[in-house]
Amino acid sequence: MKIHSIEAVGLEYHVPADRAYGSASGIHTRRQVTLIRLLTDDGIEGVGEARAPLSLVRANLELLRPAFVGSDILDRDITFTRLLNRAYHLGLQGPLIVAYSGLNIAMLDALGKGLGLPVCKLIGGMARREVTGYATGGYLTHNAERDFESQLEAIRVMGTVAAKIKLGLGPASDAARVAAARKHLGEEVMLAVDANSNYTVDLALQSMRAIEPNRIAWFEEPLKPHDYAGYAALCARAPIAISAGEAHHMVFDFHRLLAGGCIDIAQPAVCACGGMDEARRIADLCRLYNKRMVLSAWASGVGLAAAVQFAASIAPNPHPEFEPVPLLVEYDVGENPLRDGVLAEPLQLVNGKFRVGDAPGLGITLNEDTIRRYAIA
Numbered sequence: 001m002k003i004h005s006i007e008a009v010g011l012e013y014h015v016p017a018d019r020a021y022g023s024a025s026g027i028h029t030r031r032q033v034t035l036i037r038l039l040t041d042d043g044i045e046g047v048g049e050a051r052a053p054l055s056l057v058r059a060n061l062e063l064l065r066p067a068f069v070g071s072d073i074l075d076r077d078i079t080f081t082r083l084l085n086r087a088y089h090l091g092l093q094g095p096l097i098v099a100y101s102g103l104n105i106a107m108l109d110a111l112g113k114g115l116g117l118p119v120c121k122l123i124g125g126m127a128r129r130e131v132t133g134y135a136t137g138g139y140l141t142h143n144a145e146r147d148f149e150s151q152l153e154a155i156r157v158m159g160t161v162a163a164k165i166k167l168g169l170g171p172a173s174d175a176a177r178v179a180a181a182r183k184h185l186g187e188e189v190m191l192a193v194d195a196n197s198n199y200t201v202d203l204a205l206q207s208m209r210a211i212e213p214n215r216i217a218w219f220e221e222p223l224k225p226h227d228y229a230g231y232a233a234l235c236a237r238a239p240i241a242i243s244a245g246e247a248h249h250m251v252f253d254f255h256r257l258l259a260g261g262c263i264d265i266a267q268p269a270v271c272a273c274g275g276m277d278e279a280r281r282i283a284d285l286c287r288l289y290n291k292r293m294v295l296s297a298w299a300s301g302v303g304l305a306a307a308v309q310f311a312a313s314i315a316p317n318p319h320p321e322f323e324p325v326p327l328l329v330e331y332d333v334g335e336n337p338l339r340d341g342v343l344a345e346p347l348q349l350v351n352g353k354f355r356v357g358d359a360p361g362l363g364i365t366l367n368e369d370t371i372r373r374y375a376i377a
Contacts, residue, residue, distance in 0.1 A: 001040050001041070001042065001044070001072065001073045001074065001110065001111060001114050002040060002041045002070060002071065002072050002073070003038055003039075003040060003041075003068050003069050003070065003071055003073065003107070004038075004039045004040055004041045004069070005038065005039045005069065006036065006037075006038045006061060006064070006065050006068060006069060006103065006106075007036070007037045007038070008034050008035070008036060008037075008050075008054060008057050008058050008061055008099075008102075009034065009035045009036075009037060009054075009371065009375055010032070010033075010034050010035075010053065010054025010055075010057070010058075010375065010376045010377075011032070011033050011034070011035065011300065011338055011342070011371070011374040011375060011376070012030055012031070012032045012374060012376045013030065013031040013032075013336060013337055013338050013374055014029060014030055015028070015029045015030065015031065015335055016029075017029060019335055020141065020142065021139035021140065021141045021147070021334055021335070022139060022140055022141075022166075023139065023140055023166045023168065023194065023196040024140065024166065024167070024168025024169060024195055024196045024197075024198035025196040025197065025198065027140065027141065027142060031299070031336050031338055032052075032053045032054075032299075033049060033050070033051060033052075033299035033300045033303070033338055034049070034050045034051075034052060034053065034054045034056075034057040034058075034099075034102060035047060035048070035049055035050075035102070035300070035302060035342075035366075035371075036048040036049070036050055036057075036099075036102035036103050036105070036106040037106065038103070038106045038107065038110060040073070040110050040114070042114070044110045044113050044114050045110065045113075046105075046106035046107055046108070046109040046110025046111070046113070046361070047105075047106055047109050047302055047362065047364070047366060048101070048102040048103060048104065048105030048106030048107075048108075048109060048271075048275075048302065048306070049101075049102050049105060049271040049299060049300055049302040049303035049306060050098050050099050050101055050102030050103075050271060050272075051098060051101070051102075051269060051271040051272045051298070051299045051303060052095055052098045052099070052272070054376060056095040056098070056099070057095065057098065057099045057102065059095070060095050060096045060098075060099035060100075061099055061103075063083070063087065063096065064083070064096075064099060064100060064103060067079055067080075067082070067083045068103065073107045073108075073110060073111050074111070076104065076107050076277070077277055080100060080104075092249060092250050092252055092253075093248075093249040093250075093253065094249070097249040097250060097272070097273070097274050098249075098271070098272045100274060100275060101269075101270065101271050101272050101273065101274055101275040101278075102271060102275075103275070104274070104275025104276060104277055104278070105270065105271065105275055105276055105302075105306045105362070108122055108123065108275075108276055108277075108361070108362075109361040109362045110361065111361075112360045112361035112362070113360045113361040114360075115360070116360050117360055118309060118312075118356070118357070118358060118359060118360060118361070118362075118363055119276065119306070119309040119310075119313075119361060119362055119363075120309045120310070120312040120313040120356065121313075123276055123277065123280050123309075123310070123313045124280060124313035124314065124315070125313060125315075126312060126313070126356070127312060127313055127314055127315045127316070128311070128312055128314075128316075128327075128356065129312075129355065129356050130353040130354065130355060130356065131308050131311040131312055131327070131329050131353060131354045131356060132161060132162070132326035132327065132328050132329070132352060132353050132354075133160060133328070133329050133330070133331040133349045133352060133353065133354055134160055134161070134162035134163060134164060134190070134192070134294075134328045134329070134330060134331065135155045135158055135160045135162070135163045135164070135331055135333050136163075136164045136194075136298070136330050136331065136332045136333065136334075137151045137152070137154060137155045137163065137164075137165065137332075137333040137334065138151050138152060138155070138163075138164070138165025138166055138177070138181060139151060139166050139334055140166050140168075140169070148177065148180065149180070149184065151333075152165075152180070152181055152184040152185060153184070154333055155185060155333060156184060156185055156186075158333070158349060158352070159351065159352055160189070160331070160349065160352040161189065161190060161326070161352050162189060162190035162191075162192065162217065162328055163181070163185055163189055163190070163191055163192070164191075164192040164193065164194055164220065164330075165177060165178070165181050165191070165192075165193055165194070166193075166194055166195075166196065167193050167194070167195055167207070167211075168194075168195035168196055168198035168199065168207075169198075170203075170207075171203065171206040171207045171209075171210045172210070174193070174195075174207045174210060174211055175207075175210040175211055178191070178193060178211040178214045178216070179214060181214075182214045182215075187215075190217040190325075191214065191215065191216060191217060192216060192217045192218045192219070192220060192243075193211065193216055193218075193219055193220065194219075194220035194221060195207070195219070195220065195221060195222050196220075196221055197221045197222070197223060197224045197225065197247070199222045199223060200223070200230070201223065201230045201233055201234050204219070204222035204223065204234055204238075205234065205237060205238065207219075207222075208222075208238055208239055208240045209239060211240075212239045212240055216240045217241065218240065218241045218242065218243045218264070218265050218294070219238070219240045219241065219242055219243070220243045220244065220267065221243070221244050221246065221247070222234060222242065223244075225244065225247040225248055228256055228257070228260055228262055231244065231257070231260070231262035231263060232260050232261050232262050235261055235262055235263060235264065236261065241264040241265055242262075242263050242264050242265070243263055243264065243265035243266070243267050243294060244257060244262070244263050244266075244267060245257070245263070245266045245267035245268050245269070245273070245282075245296065246267055246269050246272070246296045246298075248268075248273065249272065249273055249274060250273060250274045250278055251274075251278060251281040251282050251285055254266055254268065254273075254282045254285055254286075255285060258285060258286070258289040258291060259289075263291070264291065264292070265291065265292045265293065265294050266282060266285075266286050266291055266292070266293050266294075267293070267294050267295070267296050268282045268283075268293065268295065268296065269295070269296035269297065269298070269303075269307075270295070270297075270303070270306050270307055270310050271297075271299065271303040271306060271307075272296075276306065276309075276310050279310055280310075280313070283314055286317075287317050290317075290318060292325065293314070293327065294327075294328045294330070295307045295310065295311055295327070295328065295329045295330060296330050297329055297330045297331070297332070298330060298332050299338065299339075300338040300339060300342050301338070301339050301340055301341075301342045301343040301346055301347060301364070302342060302343070302362070302364065302366075304329075304331070304339065304347055305343070305347060305362045305363065305364045306362060307329045307330070308329055308347065308354045308356060309356070309362055309363070311327050311329050312356040314327055329354065331349060337370065337374070338374060341367060341370040341373075341374075342366060342367055342370050342371060342374075343364050343365065343366065343367060344364075344365040344366065344367045345364070345365065347364075
């Protein structure tokens with residue numbers, strides 16, 4: 001199955017200013033993502049998501065397109081490895097890898113449609129028919145006192161087994177937000193937190209000690225992605241499991257995190273880490289190091305579908321029958337029509353789980369009206 005054409009479609013949603021939300025990295029009024037749409041020589045369309053703005057993805061497609069147009073999808077890993085080896089001076093992180101992530105997902109979607117198989121069957125098999133979702137909410141806003149409780153309520157009524165809130169404004173603020181979340185969501189919910197890389201080691205430790213009595217499942221991205229020494233020092237002393245991976249790319253970054261004792265939980269984003277083939281390598285690495293994974297999915301419904309298919313392909317580990325903690329896929333509950341609107345049939349959490357069916361490819365159909373509404377030039 002050969003690729004005939006590749007197109008990038010940028011989508012952007014402007015959040016109304018009075019409802020802007022974000023994290024310790026800043027309050028944002030735009031949600032942006034780029035979809036990759038390819039056609040094969042026999043007319044099959046594949047769709048993927050690259051978690052980056054259109055301008056970055058489009059520029060890197062200029063490098064990717066000549067290598068992939070006319071190539072066989074079954075040779076995708078060979079084609080990409082050759083390209084990387086020729087362009088080694090560009091590195092193995094950043095927009096090139098993110099752009100390829102979307103292309104990789106689109107190739108697997110097309111291949112699955114051509115073979116009549118769901119993507120999970122192409123990358124490992126159907127290990128599970130249900131994938132557990134966790135709700136990301138509790139965002140930082142310009143008026144946290146007004147907004148925080150309603151965000152927590154939106155999570156509570158979903159009935160998920162796990163939730164994550166944003167923090168990172170200082171240990172005292174973190175303690176207050178976590179205490180409020182625990183009280184509102186109840187004692188049974190797995191509660192995680194995300195500082196979006198806003199701390200140094202000393203501040204992260206202070207925050208962890210302040211919130212640890214509330215039984216925190218993991219503390220996400222306490223430090224900047226490049227601070228490997230800091231992560232190792234923090235992980236050795238932390239009273240809470242540490243996670244990272246959203247801002248890391250390819251198995252090389254994750255090997256450094258795991259071999260260096262930097263994290264307890266790896267969080268690859270299939271739409272940014274190098275695609276689903278690369279995410280499988282990361283999963284294998286986690287198995288070798290006996291570490292858990294939690295899957296990031298934050299932009300559009302296409303990326304969420306890809307994350308669910310990927311999770312469906314991962315066998316329980318370390319033992320096959322009983323999982324002490326389910327393999328979790330992120331479900332963003334912030335205001336974002338790109339999550340649900342781009343799909344003709346949005347993925348639904350039912351009793352906290354996504355159902356994995358036998359539909360070919362990613363198992364999704366795009367809502368072309370929504371695509372046109374939010375498309376940018």
